[in-house]
Structures are given as C-alpha cells and as structure tokens.
Amino acid sequence: MKLLSVIGQYLVLMSAVFTKPVRARIFIKRVFEEIEQIGMDSIWIVSIVSVFMGAVLTLQVAINFTSPVIPQYLIGLSARDTFILEFSSTIICLILAGKVGSNIASEIGTMRITEQIDALEIMGVNSANYLILPKITAALISFPILNLLSIILGIFGGYLIATATDVVSIYDYIYGLNYMFVPFYVTYSLIKICVFSIIITSVSSFHGYYTFGGALEVGKSSTKAVVYSIILVLLFNLILTQLLLT
Amino acid sequence: MIEVKNVNKSFGDQHVLKDVSAFFEPGKINMIIGRSGSGKTVLLKSIIGLVKPETGDIFFNEREFIRANIKFKREIRKEIGMVFQGGALFTSQTVEDNIMFPLNLFTNLTKKEKLNRVNFCLDRVNIQNANKQFPSEISGGMQKRVAIARAIALNPKYLFCDEPNSGLDPQTAIMIDQLIHNITVEYNMTTIVNTHDMNSVMEIADSIIFIYEGHKWWQGGREDIFNSENDELNDFVFASELCKKIKKTNP
Numbered sequence: 001m002k003l004l005s006v007i008g009q010y011l012v013l014m015s016a017v018f019t020k021p022v023r024a025r026i027f028i029k030r031v032f033e034e035i036e037q038i039g040m041d042s043i044w045i046v047s048i049v050s051v052f053m054g055a056v057l058t059l060q061v062a063i064n065f066t067s068p069v070i071p072q073y074l075i076g077l078s079a080r081d082t083f084i085l086e087f088s089s090t091i092i093c094l095i096l097a098g099k100v101g102s103n104i105a106s107e108i109g110t111m112r113i114t115e116q117i118d119a120l121e122i123m124g125v126n127s128a129n130y131l132i133l134p135k136i137t138a139a140l141i142s143f144p145i146l147n148l149l150s151i152i153l154g155i156f157g158g159y160l161i162a163t164a165t166d167v168v169s170i171y172d173y174i175y176g177l178n179y180m181f182v183p184f185y186v187t188y189s190l191i192k193i194c195v196f197s198i199i200i201t202s203v204s205s206f207h208g209y210y211t212f213g214g215a216l217e218v219g220k221s222s223t224k225a226v227v228y229s230i231i232l233v234l235l236f237n238l239i240l241t242q243l244l245l246t
Numbered sequence: 247m248i249e250v251k252n253v254n255k256s257f258g259d260q261h262v263l264k265d266v267s268a269f270f271e272p273g274k275i276n277m278i279i280g281r282s283g284s285g286k287t288v289l290l291k292s293i294i295g296l297v298k299p300e301t302g303d304i305f306f307n308e309r310e311f312i313r314a315n316i317k318f319k320r321e322i323r324k325e326i327g328m329v330f331q332g333g334a335l336f337t338s339q340t341v342e343d344n345i346m347f348p349l350n351l352f353t354n355l356t357k358k359e360k361l362n363r364v365n366f367c368l369d370r371v372n373i374q375n376a377n378k379q380f381p382s383e384i385s386g387g388m389q390k391r392v393a394i395a396r397a398i399a400l401n402p403k404y405l406f407c408d409e410p411n412s413g414l415d416p417q418t419a420i421m422i423d424q425l426i427h428n429i430t431v432e433y434n435m436t437t438i439v440n441t442h443d444m445n446s447v448m449e450i451a452d453s454i455i456f457i458y459e460g461h462k463w464w465q466g467g468r469e470d471i472f473n474s475e476n477d478e479l480n481d482f483v484f485a486s487e488l489c490k491k492i493k494k495t496n497p
C-alpha cells in the first residue's frame with residue numbers, strides 16, 4: 001500500500017518533470033551545467049575503476065585458464081564480453097548511483113529545506129521541470145559516453161596486464177578481442193545504461209524533492225536515493241537482460 | 247486586492263489556522279502581527295498556495311486561487327513577489343544572477359537592460375559592489391535585502407514579505423520599511439507583511455491584522471492599536487513592563 005502511494009507520487013512528479021521548458025536557451029544552459037557535474041566529474045572515477053578492474057579480471061581469468069586445452073585467446077574474449085555485457089553498464093552504474101545519486105538528492109533536498117524550491121514555485125516556475133529535467137537529460141547524454149569509455153579502458157587494462165606480465169601473450173589477447181564479436185552486445189549495453197541513467201537521476205531527484213525537515217533529513221534522503229537507485233538498477237538489469245538477450 | 251475567506255489549516259491534529267477571513271487592499275501596507283508560532287507564516291503560505299488549506303477561498307482580484315489549476319496558478323504567481331523568512335536565495339548563483347533569474351525567465355529584455363534592472367533593484371535596497379558574490383559570502387542582513395531586490399525585480403502586483411527586517415539593525419530595518427512602503431504606493435501593489443516588530447507597525451502599517459493562536463483576533467489601523475480594549479493585543483503590543491507603565495500613565 002505504501003509502495004503504491006510512493007510509486008504514484010513518483011509518477012506525479014515525473015509528469016511535472018517531463019513538460020516543455022519555459023525557455024529553450026535556459027534549459028540548454030542548465031543541461032551543460034549538469035553534464036559537467038554529472039558526467040565530466042565522473043570521468044576520473046569511471047576511468048580508474050575500469051582500468052584496474054580490466055587488469056585484475058584479465059589476471060584472474062588467465063590464472064584460471066591454465067589448462068592447455070583452453071585456447072589462450074579466450075582470455076581476451078572474456079575480458080571484452082564481461083566489460084561490454086555487465087561491467088561497463090551495471091557495475092559502473094552502481095558506482096555512479098553512489099556518486100551522482102547522493103549528490104543530486106542532497107542538492108535538491110537542501111534546496112527544498114531552505115525554501116529555494118518554494119521560491120521557484122512562487123515565481124511561477126515549474127520547479128520539478130526546471131531542476132530535474134536537465135539532470136535526466138545530462139545523464140542520458142553523458143552516461144552512454146562513460147559506458148563506452150569504460151569498455152575501452154577496461155580492455156586497455158587487460159592489455160596492460162598482457163604487456164606487463166606473461167600470463168597471456170599480447171597476440172592472443174588481441175586475437176580474443178576480435179574473436180566472435182557480437183555488435184548487438186554493445187547496443188544492449190547502451191540500452192541498459194540509458195535506462196539506468198534515467199533511474200538514477202529521477203529516483204535521486206525524487207528523494208531530494210520530497211525532503212522535509214532539516215539537515216538530518218537531507219542526509220537520510222541522500223542515503224535512500226543511493227539505496228533505491230541501486231536496487232532498481234539491479235532489478236532492471238535482470239528484466240532487460242531477460243528481454244534483450246534471451 | 248486579495249481576499250481571504252474562511253481559511254482553515256491543520257497539520258495532523260494541530261489546528262493552526264482557524265476560520266481566518268481577511269481583505270487586503272492595493273496601495274496599502276497590510277500587516278499581519280502575532281506571537282511566534284501563532285500562524286503568520288502558515289497564513290502567508292496559504293495565500294500564495296505553498297500550503298494547501300483544508301477549507302476556504304483565496305481571491306486575487308476576484309480570481310479564485312486555491313482550486314485553480316497549476317497553469318493558472320503559475321500565471322498569477324508571475325505577478326507575485328515573495329520575501330521568505332529565511333531569504334531563500336539560490337545558493338548556487340551569485341547575487342546578480344539571483345535577481346536576474348526571473349528576468350531571464352519571463353522577460354525579453356536585452357542583457358544590458360536586465361543588468362540595469364538588477365542594479366536598479368540592488369540600489370533600492372542599498373547594496374553596491376556585491377553583484378558577483380554568492381549568498382554565502384554576504385551577511386544575513388544583506389541576504390534579506392537581496393531577497394527583497396529579487397522579489398521586486400519584475401514589478402509585482404502583489405508583494406509578500408515574511409519578517410523582512412528581522413535580523414537587521416534598526417537603521418537598515420527602517421530603510422527596508424520605507425522601501426516597502428514607497429514601492430507599494432508607487433506601483434499600487436497589494437502588500438502583505440508579516441512581522442512582530444512593533445517599530446515597523448508604527449512606521450508603515452496601514453491596516454493591521456492580529457493573529458492569536460490561529461484566530462484573526464483583532465483588526466484595525468495604526469492608531470487604533472493603542473486604544474484597543476483587546477487584552478491579548480495589549481499583551482502583545484505592550485509586552486514589556488516599561489511599555490505597560492507608559493500606557494498606564496498615559497491612558
């Protein structure tokens with residue numbers, strides 16, 4: 001019952017969010033500001049995590065594939081597919097849910113408790129549309145780019161391990177990267193990250209927007225934003241995989 | 247002109263506004279006074295629709311507001327300027343951008359015209375050389391004044407001020423009172439000011455409503471307030487022993 005009313009409240013908010021902005025120019029300016037906050041500021045964490053995980057994954061797979069009957073190029077293939085299918089979309093989004101989600105919820109939550117949202121409303125501005133739509137748009141633009149970046153850097157991390165150690169030869173690794181490549185997997189990955197970007201930004205905005213009280217409640221909203229974003233990302237990961245891959 | 251009819255508002259089982267009706271005229275300073283927690287802010291927020299009363303009607307120049315749809319509400323709100331009790335400046339924007347904000351959204355002025363308007367408004371609240379500063383970098387009193395400048399940026403028809411001069415020194419407070427008075431008369435605005443500052447009341451109030459425990463307890467003009475027989479009002483106005491003595495010796 002409570003769940004239903006929360007979903008209802010969420011949908012009502014989203015119906016206010018997805019309306020035409022008053023001024024296109026201001027909207028575009030807001031989107032660029034948000035791309036900087038949501039996208040650009042996340043590049044470093046996505047890069048670091050991807051390179052290291054690419055390296056470690058390759059190392060671990062290589063250690064497990066010691067049997068002579070297993071061809072060495074499978075190491076490259078498995079690094080590639082792990083990143084495209086799961087890591088660069090789902091795992092990266094779990095990290096972004098923590099970073100971007102808490103940031104959005106605390107920003108909007110603070111605006112709520114300091115009456116900045118009321119001030120917007122009193123000026124005749126649709127505050128949900130003004131504050132939230134640029135965030136969702138910015139995430140929809142920047143998350144897919146982060147996804148591709150993560151795929152490239154993850155595979156690069158494996159390449160570094162191939163050069164630095166002798167667990168797998170560079171030739172085998174690169175051969176594996178090209179072996180039986182399914183382009184649809186990239187599409188699948190991009191579809192997933194687009195859905196996740198909407199989930200993370202809208203759910204976090206929702207929790208921020210309905211913050212009532214003081215600084216303590218802003219903290220609680222921000223925690224809730226991260227937890228629910230993560231749960232929903234995992235849930236939709238399952239649903240989308242079922243729909244798109246099987 | 248704003249008309250409030252039989253407004254009731256509760257939070258849970260706390261009945262905050264009890265059947266409040268009132269009439270606010272244009273070109274006049276309408277003051278709402280009352281003790282802390284009596285319901286002044288809730289009344290103001292009910293009038294502008296930030297709080298939804300259980301019963302009652304609000305009319306802005308005969309236009310029904312509470313049950314109007316959100317599009318119509320936004321149209322009316324473009325005619326409203328509001329100074330919140332806490333200022334409510336946009337913390338991520340500079341002083342200049344805060345005041346420019348409504349101009350950007352709702353006017354087609356050129357950049358230069360907007361800047362002129364911003365500086366004009368800042369000048370009226372006596373702030374110079376703070377354009378590029380952020381709200382966190384200026385004093386509380388200055389934030390209040392910037393909030394007033396933002397509220398008058400679009401020349402509103404209706405001006406709402408929730409304790410505009412609390413936290414200001416007496417001189418600045420009087421300056422703000424005068425400013426509110428002047429623009430109200432100049433532009434024939436309907437102005438409603440919440441306050442518990444008796445100096446402001448004496449300075450500029452044209453019509454006064456006294457809220458006591460959520461009731462509209464008393465209503466009258468500036469002169470009537472001293473001759474009133476209303477006990478609660480007298481307790482409020484002559485709170486200190488000194489004032490009471492003065493009243494006794496000069497009946």
Ligand SMILES: Nc1ncnc2c1ncn2[C@@H]1O[C@H](COP(=O)(O)OP(=O)(O)OP(=O)(O)O)[C@@H](O)[C@H]1O
Nearest residue numbers: 257262280281282283284285286287288289331442
């Ligand atoms: N959002 C809310 N939820 C619950 N109770 C509220 C809410 N807003 C106000 N109240 C209650 O309504 C009563 C009146 O509050 P209000 O803010 O109107 O007082 P006030 O007259 O403006 O006081 P002050 O002069 O201190 O600003 C208070 O008892 C307050 O606890």
Ligand SMILES: [Mg+2]
Nearest residue numbers: 286287331408
């Ligand atoms: Mg108040």
